[in-house]
Amino acid sequence: MSEMAFPFAVLPRGANTNATPVAPLTDADRKPLMKKDVSADHPTWCPGCGDFSVLALYFKLIEKRRMFHEKITTVAGIGCSSRFPYFVQAHGAHFIHGRALPFASGVALSRPDLHVFVFGGDGDAFSIGGNHFTHTARKNVKLTYVVMDNNVYGLTKNQTSPTSPLGYKSKTDVWGAKDRPVNPIKQAICAGATFVARSSSTNPNHVLAMMEQAMDHDGFSFVQILSECVEFYPGAFDNANPRKGGAFAEVPKEHDVTDEYASYRLAEDLTPGKFGVIYKVNRPTKNANEAQIIADHQAKTAGLEPWQILKKNFDRMK
Amino acid sequence: MVSKISEAVIRIAGNSQDGIQAIGGFLARLAGRSEQEVMTFMTIPSTISGGPSIFQVRIGSGEVLSAGDEADMLLAFYDHSYTAHLGSLRKGGIVVYDSDHLKPEAIPAENLSKYRHVGVPISSLTIEAIGGTGRDKGKNVYALGLLARMFDLNVPKLHRLLQERFTGKDPKIAETALNAFNAGYNYTLATAPELFQFKPGENVGQAQVVMSGNEALAYGLIAAGVRFGAGYPITPWSDIMELLRRELPKYGGQFQQCEDEIASVSMAIGASWGGRVAVTGSSGPGISLKTEAIGWAVMAEMPLVVVDVQRGGPSTGMPTNIEQSDLNIAVYGGHGDSPRVVIAPSSVEDCFYSAIEAVNIARKYSTPVILLTDQGIATRIEAFKEPDLQKVVQDISPDYSAVTEHKPYDLSAPDGVTRHIAPGTRVASGKYPVVTGLEHDELGHPTGSPKLHVQMTAKRRNKLKKLATELPAPVVYGAPEGQVLLVSWGSAQGPVQEAVKAARAAGKAVSSLHIKYISPLPNDLEKIFEAFTHVFVVELNDEGVNGIGQFGGLLRVRYADKKIRGITKCDGLTWKVREILDRVAALTA
Ligand SMILES: Cc1ncc(C[n+]2csc(CCOP(=O)(O)OP(=O)(O)O)c2C)c(N)n1
Ligand code: SF4
Ligand SMILES: [Mg+2]
Numbered sequence: 045m046s047e048m049a050f051p052f053a054v055l056p057r058g059a060n061t062n063a064t065p066v067a068p069l070t071d072a073d074r075k076p077l078m079k080k081d082v083s084a085d086h087p088t089w090c091p092g093c094g095d096f097s098v099l100a101l102y103f104k105l106i107e108k109r110r111m112f113h114e115k116i117t118t119v120a121g122i123g124c125s126s127r128f129p130y131f132v133q134a135h136g137a138h139f140i141h142g143r144a145l146p147f148a149s150g151v152a153l154s155r156p157d158l159h160v161f162v163f164g165g166d167g168d169a170f171s172i173g174g175n176h177f178t179h180t181a182r183k184n185v186k187l188t189y190v191v192m193d194n195n196v197y198g199l200t201k202n203q204t205s206p207t208s209p210l211g212y213k214s215k216t217d218v219w220g221a222k223d224r225p226v227n228p229i230k231q232a233i234c235a236g237a238t239f240v241a242r243s244s245s246t247n248p249n250h251v252l253a254m255m256e257q258a259m260d261h262d263g264f265s266f267v268q269i270l271s272e273c274v275e276f277y278p279g280a281f282d283n284a285n286p287r288k289g290g291a292f293a294e295v296p297k298e299h300d301v302t303d304e305y306a307s308y309r310l311a312e313d314l315t316p317g318k319f320g321v322i323y324k325v326n327r328p329t330k331n332a333n334e335a336q337i338i339a340d341h342q343a344k345t346a347g348l349e350p351w352q353i354l355k356k357n358f359d360r361m362k
Numbered sequence: 363m364v365s366k367i368s369e370a371v372i373r374i375a376g377n378s379q380d381g382i383q384a385i386g387g388f389l390a391r392l393a394g395r396s397e398q399e400v401m402t403f404m405t406i407p408s409t410i411s412g413g414p415s416i417f418q419v420r421i422g423s424g425e426v427l428s429a430g431d432e433a434d435m436l437l438a439f440y441d442h443s444y445t446a447h448l449g450s451l452r453k454g455g456i457v458v459y460d461s462d463h464l465k466p467e468a469i470p471a472e473n474l475s476k477y478r479h480v481g482v483p484i485s486s487l488t489i490e491a492i493g494g495t496g497r498d499k500g501k502n503v504y505a506l507g508l509l510a511r512m513f514d515l516n517v518p519k520l521h522r523l524l525q526e527r528f529t530g531k532d533p534k535i536a537e538t539a540l541n542a543f544n545a546g547y548n549y550t551l552a553t554a555p556e557l558f559q560f561k562p563g564e565n566v567g568q569a570q571v572v573m574s575g576n577e578a579l580a581y582g583l584i585a586a587g588v589r590f591g592a593g594y595p596i597t598p599w600s601d602i603m604e605l606l607r608r609e610l611p612k613y614g615g616q617f618q619q620c621e622d623e624i625a626s627v628s629m630a631i632g633a634s635w636g637g638r639v640a641v642t643g644s645s646g647p648g649i650s651l652k653t654e655a656i657g658w659a660v661m662a663e664m665p666l667v668v669v670d671v672q673r674g675g676p677s678t679g680m681p682t683n684i685e686q687s688d689l690n691i692a693v694y695g696g697h698g699d700s701p702r703v704v705i706a707p708s709s710v711e712d713c714f715y716s717a718i719e720a721v722n723i724a725r726k727y728s729t730p731v732i733l734l735t736d737q738g739i740a741t742r743i744e745a746f747k748e749p750d751l752q753k754v755v756q757d758i759s760p761d762y763s764a765v766t767e768h769k770p771y772d773l774s775a776p777d778g779v780t781r782h783i784a785p786g787t788r789v790a791s792g793k794y795p796v797v798t799g800l801e802h803d804e805l806g807h808p809t810g811s812p813k814l815h816v817q818m819t820a821k822r823r824n825k826l827k828k829l830a831t832e833l834p835a836p837v838v839y840g841a842p843e844g845q846v847l848l849v850s851w852g853s854a855q856g857p858v859q860e861a862v863k864a865a866r867a868a869g870k871a872v873s874s875l876h877i878k879y880i881s882p883l884p885n886d887l888e889k890i891f892e893a894f895t896h897v898f899v900v901e902l903n904d905e906g907v908n909g910i911g912q913f914g915g916l917l918r919v920r921y922a923d924k925k926i927r928g929i930t931k932c933d934g935l936t937w938k939v940r941e942i943l944d945r946v947a948a949l950t951a
Contacts, residue, residue, distance in 0.1 A: 066764035066790045081792065085807055114764075114788040119632075129796050130807055135785035137635055138798040139628065140658050146592075146625035150632025150640065151785065153616065154590045158636075158785055176628075179621040334616050341611035351755035353612050354585060358748060360526075361571045362395055 076110045079103045084133040094245035094271030094281075095125050095192050101251045102132065102161070105259070108252075117158045119148040121173060123165035124199045125192035125271065142172030145180040145189065149330075152187045156331055159259060160187040167197045170206040170226050181235035181264050183330040188258045188265045191228065192245070194273035195280050202276040209315065212277075229311035232266045233304060233323050239265035240307070240323040242314075245272065246285045247292055250319060257321060263329045270316065284316030295320030364557045369422030370513065371430035374505070375447045376439030378415035381502035386417030387743065388506055388523055393421045394572030394745035395519055397563035401856070402743040403429030403936065414446060423563040427856035429742070431938040435512075437505055439463065439484070451477055456555060458508065460484040460501075478555045482508060491545030492538045500542040507546020514559040517547065569748040575710045575739035576601040578746075579669065580609070582717025583641055585751065587758035588667065589615030590633040590640040592626035597681050598740045599645040599671045606641070623651035627668070631655060634664050635797055637760030637784030639724050643669030643733075646679055649691055656730050657696035658799040660822065662806075663771070663780040665724035665731075667717075672736040674934050683934030684738040686852055687903040689912040692732045693881045699819055701826050703731040704880040708855035710739060711746035716878070718754065725758065727825050728780040734880065736902075738853045738936050760784055767791035769804040773817055779825045830882035836890075840866055840873030843893035846946055848874040848929075851913050854900050857937035864939055865946070872946065880913065888921050896950060900929045900942060 082103050089095050106116060116134035120126035122141035129136025139147045148162045169177055169191045180189070196214065197203040204214040204221045207228065211220040232240045239261040243254045251269060258265035270281040282288035295318045300306055307323040345353050372389070374382050386402055393400035403418040420430040432452040438444040438459040451457060453476055461481035469479060488501040503524065510520055524543060528536035573581075580602045583591070589610060593603035606617040620626040623644050630642035644652060649670050659666045672688045674680025692704045703723055707716040713735060720731040768789050770782050782797065783789070796806035801815045809815075838847070840862045850858040855876045865872035875890055877883065891897050899914035905928055910918060914928035929945045931937075 064766050066766055066788070068764065069788070084794075084796075112788070113792065113794060114762075114786055117785040130798075133792065134794050135787075136794070136796040136806075137632075137662075138796060138800060139631075140654055140799055143624060143628040143655065146620060146628035147632035147635075149618075150590070150592065150629035150634075151636045153618065153629075154633040154636040154638065154640070155784075155786065175621050176625055179625065338611045338614055338616065342614060345612045349752075349755075350584075350587075350613050350757075351751040354581060354755060355751050357581065357609070358571050358751065361573050361577075362391075362569065362748075 071110075071112070074112060076107050077113065078107055082106050082113070082116070082133045083131065085130045087131045088127060089124060090275045092274040093124070094194065094273070095128075097245040097248060098125075098163070098190065098192055098251060098269055098271060099128065099131055101248055101255060104252050105255050109256070109259070115158060117151060117160045119144050119151065119160055119162045121164045121168040122199070123168045123197075124273070125163060125165040125194075126168055128163040142168050143176060144168065145173060145176040148187050149180055149183075149185045152185055153331060153334060156335070161259075162187060162189045164189075164191055165198065165205075166191060166193040166195065166207040166228075167205045170228055170231070174206075177231070178235040181232055181237035181266065184236065184238055184263045184327055186263055186329045186331045188255070188261075188267070190255065190258070190267045190269060192271035193228065193268050194271050194277055195225075196273050196277040198273045198276060214276075227311060227314060228268050229314065229317075229322055230308055233307055233311070236327075237266045237323070238263035238325050238327050239321070241265075241267045241321045242269075242317065242319050243267060244270040244281055244284045244292065244316070244319060246281070246287070247319070250292070254321070261324065263327060281316060284319070290316065293318050295322060301325075364514070364559050366561055367558050368424055368561050369420060369426065370435065370558065370560075371418060371420045371433045372435045372437065372509065373416060373418040373433040373447060373450055374437045375414065375416045375443035378413055380415070380439055381499075382415050382417045385502045385506050385509075386419050388520065388527075389419045389421065389509070390743040390745065391523055391572050392515060392519055393419075394570045396516060396560075397568065397570065398423050398560060398745070399426040399563070400572065400743065400745045401426045401429055403738075414442065416443075416447065421560070423561045427860045428939065429936060431940050437509070439501070441468075448473065448477065454478065456480060458482060458512075462486050480555070482549065484508075487545060487549065488542055492542050500538060503539050503542040504546040507543040508549060510543070511547050511549070512557055514557065570745040571748045572743055572745045573710065574601070574741055574743050575707070575713045575735055576671065576741065577605060578710045579707070579713040579717050579733065579735060579740075580605040582714040583667070583721065584609060584613060585714070585749070585755045586718040586721035587638070587756050588641050588721060589613060589638055590630065590636075591617040592620050592629035592633070592640070592642050593617070593644065594620055594623045594626050594648060596645045596648045598673060598737045599643050599648070599669065601740070602643055602669060602671070623648040624655060627652040627655040631659050631664055631666055634659075634666050635782065635784065637762065637786070638758060639665040639667060639721055641667040641669065643671065645671045645673050645737075646675050646681065647677060649688060649695070653691065653696040656702065656732075657698060657700045659730040660696070660700040660702050661698075661799045661801075662797045663728045663822065664782070664797065665728055667720045667724055668730060668732045670732055670734050671740045672734065674932070680934045682737065684736050684853070684902060684936055685932060685934060686736055686854070686901050687912065687932070688734060689851075689880060689901075689903070689916070692734050693916065699823070701823050702881070703727070703729055703826065703829065704734055705731060706734040706852040706878055706880050707739065708850075708852060708876060708878060709746075710742065710744035712878070713739060714749060718756070721758070723829065726779070727829055728782065729825070734852060736853050762786045764788035764790060767793060768795060770795045770797070770806055771802060771804045771818065771821070773804055773821065778821060778828060780821070826882045830885055833879045833882070833884040835884055835886060836875055836877050838873050838875050838890060841871065842873070842890070844871030844873050845894065846870070846872040846896045846898060846950060847891065847894035848872065848942070848946070849897060849899040849913070849917070850874060850876045851878070851880060851901065854902065854937055857939055857942060858900050860939045861942040861946070865943060877913075880916075883920065887917075888923070891921065891923060891926070895925065897923070897926045898929045898946065898949060899926065900937065902932065902937070903930055904932045905930050
């Protein structure tokens with residue numbers, strides 16, 4: 045048998061084949077991006093939906109931290125909350141239901157120069173995506189996962205979600221939900237997340253602070269943000285909103301965020317529970333571990349072109 | 363007596379812990395170094411530990427197209443290996459058996475008249491040769507020595523191969539292996555009816571490499587510039603992921619083992635979006651799990667390579683058997699209209715080059731490409747001409763330099779093909795694209811517009827029709843007209859071409875056409891079909907409720923030609939040339 049016909053020439057290296065060159069910009073030449081620069085489509089959310097506030101605070105974070113368009117990477121699955129990337133004027137990916145985390149991990153692991161933000165809902169995160177939540181946390185992939193938890197399936201119009209409380213009357217539990225809801229905080233800690241925080245969309249400054257700390261964390265950072273679905277579950281989080289007669293109780297100052305068991309105890313009751321950073325530890329990230337493996341291997345192949353590395357293997361197969 | 367031969371089919375049968383694959387590997391490697399063509403065939407029990415295992419190697423000085431219908435020699439380690447595999451031996455063939463396990467007096471008289479028997483107390487002689495531990499580990503190497511004597515194999519080369527294989531470990535191990543080999547080689551084959559010698563090979567002077575299809579495919583991906591992959595273990599795909607996991611870091615890349623197949627395809631797609639086409643793969647049920655995400659890659663037009671090493675299905679099916687029954691899921695799998703590229707390599711060498719092609723097509727057409735191999739090619743070892751790596755290895759590292767503006771799903775793109783820019787790329791206009799599984803406008807924003815859905819669907823389809831015009835036209839093997847055209851795809855190529863040779867030698871007007879590009883198909887196949895009375899599609903799957911195999915069904919739909927019929931089977935074994943010829947005879951009777 046002879047060498048195969050080889051009809052396909054290699055494309056030029058870059059993907060930007062139909063683009064004209066652009067002069068580089070130094071960061072000093074650039075102004076911080078304001079809301080008008082980073083907002084894209086007008087959100088399709090119902091007026092009053094808690095998700096608006098999370099989006100507004102993402103814009104604030106971008107402005108405050110002087111992030112520039114090209115580095116902002118927003119990924120989501122499917123759900124009302126997951127429409128997020130369309131509303132942000134930056135690189136975005138709207139993937140399939142429940143799989144935003146592995147998709148984002150592919151970006152984060154292959155592109156260490158980017159910090160990926162993943163947004164999604166409770167069904168996306170803890171039901172269909174439950175397995176990925178566990179394993180992304182366990183592997184400590186460096187990215188930020190913001191779950192806009194409305195305790196219901198919004199997009200599909202009011203079915204029970206994995207965080208719907210007992211007794212919640214949905215279209216699939218007209219008599220009231222009977223399955224025990226998940227506790228996302230305990231689950232995240234147990235799975236191995238290294239940054240676990242809670243907030244509520246009704247407290248903007250707090251949301252911003254949590255997102256900012258999450259972004260600065262070197263590892264898998266998870267933020268649960270209570271975000272009311274005014275359409276199907278109005279009033280779900282009134283008990284966390286002082287303006288509605290509730291209380292926004294922050295994590296006590298004396299709480300040791302590195303104490304796993306103290307963190308579980310703090311997360312025992314999430315109705316509405318405590319807000320702030322519940323758990324935070326440092327553990328090598330998947331990204332760092334992979335980088336180390338690569339560095340170790342490349343030390344042995346230093347100075348060789350890829351074809352020469354491959355040739356060494358082929359020489360052993362003669 | 364020494365007979366000059368040009369090829370031999372040797373089947374070695376025992377249990378899987380006997381190191382049978384290792385003897386096969388040595389023979390294959392030796393043949394590769396001796397400028398002989400080699401193709402191997404092996405089965406491993408799905409239970410992995412223990413149980414019967416065979417390895418069949420066909421070594422030839424000429425072109426070897428298949429693993430051979432019948433063995434010239436059977437090496438049987440046990441009673442059960444003898445009983446189960448004697449039928450695979452040609453009449454008059456030689457069976458060498460371990461007389462410690464199979465007593466000569468237990469051999470039926472009718473067998474003695476049909477086959478030539480050589481009893482060697484392999485187990486006890488191995489123990490004697492390598493020290494009295496009472497364990498017969500090493501009898502594979504002893505048997506290799508026996509074979510070396512019978513076939514006058516190149517002993518210095520085999521010594522070197524043994525040394526290479528066992529270096530790094532305890533030096534005693536290499537020494538023990540050599541002792542076992544030499545003992546086997548020096549055993550006086552008083553009872554051997556015949557000794558053999560291969561005629562010189564045809565590939566003299568040409569450097570050959572010897573590897574399995576899975577290895578060739580994985581190295582092809584590396585050569586193509588793939589630096590990220592993700593997968594989940596499943597036989598027979600696992601070898602590819604294990605190799606990539608081990609090798610990619612040398613090139614600055616990585617392979618991730620994920621929690622499941624859905625995560626792995628998702629991760630690979632994410633990495634592709636990150637700027638450099640990535641790979642995922644699986645077999646059997648794992649492919650089913652990936653279909654939703656592949657649909658996303660079709661919709662979002664994301665380059666991606668998906669390897670499907672087919673095995674017997676449906677469900678867990680026959681994990682370690684060959685079948686070509688994933689063609690439908692590869693071509694059509696998933697909901698909605700989701701055209702994608704499907705390429706089926708036909709040999710180990712073809713696995714290497716097809717992997718590179720898959721990457722280049724994925725990039726050029728911004729599409730998922732499914733590489734459809736099978737358990738047969740994946741696990742068999744072949745020798746092939748060493749690729750010119752300096753020429754073939756390509757650089758596809760991404761480019762994040764800024765662009766003025768960018769619309770990935772540009773409907774007026776001159777070549778009609780979508781191009782993505784990776785995150786990290788600045789767009790001077792300030793308008794950034796979104797990649798999405800929702801129907802979308804040119805920037806990737808969702809739309810419910812009937813017109814856009816029609817236009818975008820056409821865009822996704824037409825780029826593949828354009829690819830079809832660029833595909834090389836397949837060439838008829840045998841005469842370009844005649845009575846019967848056998849159509850093959852994937853690993854059926856070898857046995858089908860051998861069947862053509864045999865039929866033509868017998869004066870029959872039989873030709874074959876091997877089709878590598880399953881979807882889209884190359885254009886003008888109907889012109890080739892026109893010149894034949896019958897077109898039989900030979901494939902390893904069931905005829906199904908419509909009475910025609912999967913590829914046959916596709917060709918029937920495309921060409922609406924009743925003369926296209928199927929020759930299918932699903933016994934989990936590769937084609938025998940005889941089987942194909944018999945089926946042709948029955949269909950043309
Ligand atoms: C595989 C698959 N199954 C089901 C759906 C339908 N679906 C879309 S969104 C959704 C639930 C969304 O709930 P959640 O994640 O809580 O997001 P929300 O809309 O509440 O923000 C479902 C079931 C889908 N898109 N894909
Ligand atoms: S349905 Fe609920 S979650 Fe969805 S946009 Fe409306 S208010 Fe928000
Ligand atoms: Mg929800």
